[in-house]
Amino acid sequence: MRRRLVISYLLLMVLVLVALETPLAATLASRETDRIRADRLADATRFASLAGPALRGNVPGPVGGELAAYDELYGIRAAVVDRDGRTVVVSPGWSGGPQTAAALESALVGQQFSAPEAVWPWVDGPLVVAVPINDGGEVLGAVVTATPAAEVRRTVTAWWLLLAGIGLLAVLACVSTAFGLAGWVLRPVTELDAVTHEIAEGDRGARVQHRLGPPELRRLAASFNNMADVVSDVMDRQRAFVAHASHQLRNPLTALRLRVEELGSSLTDPDGLAEHRLALEETDRLARVLDALLTLARAEREENQRITVDAAELAASRVAAWEPLARHRSVTLRLAAEGPAYARTVPTAVDQALDALIDNAVKFSGKQGVVTVTVRHADDGVLLQVADTGPGMTPDQLEQATERFWRAPDAQNVEGAGLGLTIVAVLVDASDGRLTMRPGDRCGLVAEVWFPAPEDGPAIVRPVDPALVRA
Structure with a gap:
């Protein structure tokens, strides 16, 4: 422009x-x-x-x-x-x-x-x-x-050359003045464009200087800042509400579960015991939903922070953590890594993404199934792949898989809250990565998460590992 x-x-x-x-x-x-x-x-x-x-x-x-x-x-x-x-x-x-x-x-x-x-x-x-x-x-x-x-x-040629020189000087002065004037006029627009990209990338605190440029553009910058403040406040209130609601609901839910457990000792009727067991399962399911909501709110709030981690080391840790459950369900859980693979992500992005993907893979692979976790370098970054031998998803289901609380029609009776892939998508997006899912070569589902490599060398920041909850 x-x-x-x-x-x-x-x-x-x-x-x-x-x-x-x-x-x-x-x-x-x-x-x-x-x-x-x-x-x-x-x-x-x-x-x-x-x-x-x-x-x-x-x-x-x-x-x-x-x-x-x-x-x-x-x-x-x-x-x-x-x-x-x-x-x-x-x-x-x-x-x-x-x-x-x-x-x-x-x-x-x-x-x-x-x-x-x-x-x-x-x-x-x-x-x-x-x-x-x-x-x-x-x-x-x-x-x-x-x-x-x-x-x-x-003589006439000399006069004309003098006129041409004066004209050239005037053109150069015009170009210099035009660049200065255009810069003064467009500086608010340029800054508005840059701030818009910063906000789109997750920096909700970015604002435009509203004292630059013509009065009309200064008013536009002030209006944009007001709009950004309102949107940021609404998002903060929404996330705070989800976090507070999830946190506040856990206390009565914990008390309810204790009371239900105490009632179990006084039940002798087989039907009553079965209903008691189902009630406990429902309270556990509700607790998982609340934990997933807390995890999602925390992931959306921390999207601007970046740390450098060894994705291969974290993948080995998560595979070791899920190995007992996989063995209990007769599922073979394997890891294929090329050695250190450094990635720059938001805190706990690799951990929680692998937890959600491995959980789904183990859950849907069935007995004698195989889940393979692969870590390798690709496209100037790190690619983590989780492949299973389960039923997989149709193309239509893959398009809806990251929607909140979405469950496949044939998975309604399988435990879960429908938030695992949503959390993965939020964490990957906040890390400037990408999430792709596709059917396996023969069967099952292949989920791939790509994270960018660090720009300033392989220095690793090892955050304190929080208690990770299966979504």
């Missing part, structure tokens, strides 16, 4: 310069030509006053010597002709031509003649002047001079 503004200012300046300097250049050429023309007319008039004896007695008289000295001194050729157009006296370098013939024809009818009207640098030819020789109102002949115009052309 700045380039367009500068080009607009420059085009306007060039048009103004053309409109001003073109007539000025023509005026300078005409003025220089008129100056030379006036001198030649004065000289020709003087020669005409001396040409009387030459025309009356057919003798050169003083005009012959004058023309010779004139030609030798100034290089200007001249000639005197009678009323019949016959040459009477000429300078040594005289040579006629179409231009002098036209000049003599006009002068012999009693009119002064000069051509051209203006000497242009690109037009060759002399400056021709002719005046009649009168005697008592009778035209006896004419005097014609042919002045070389090279000097005039050089």
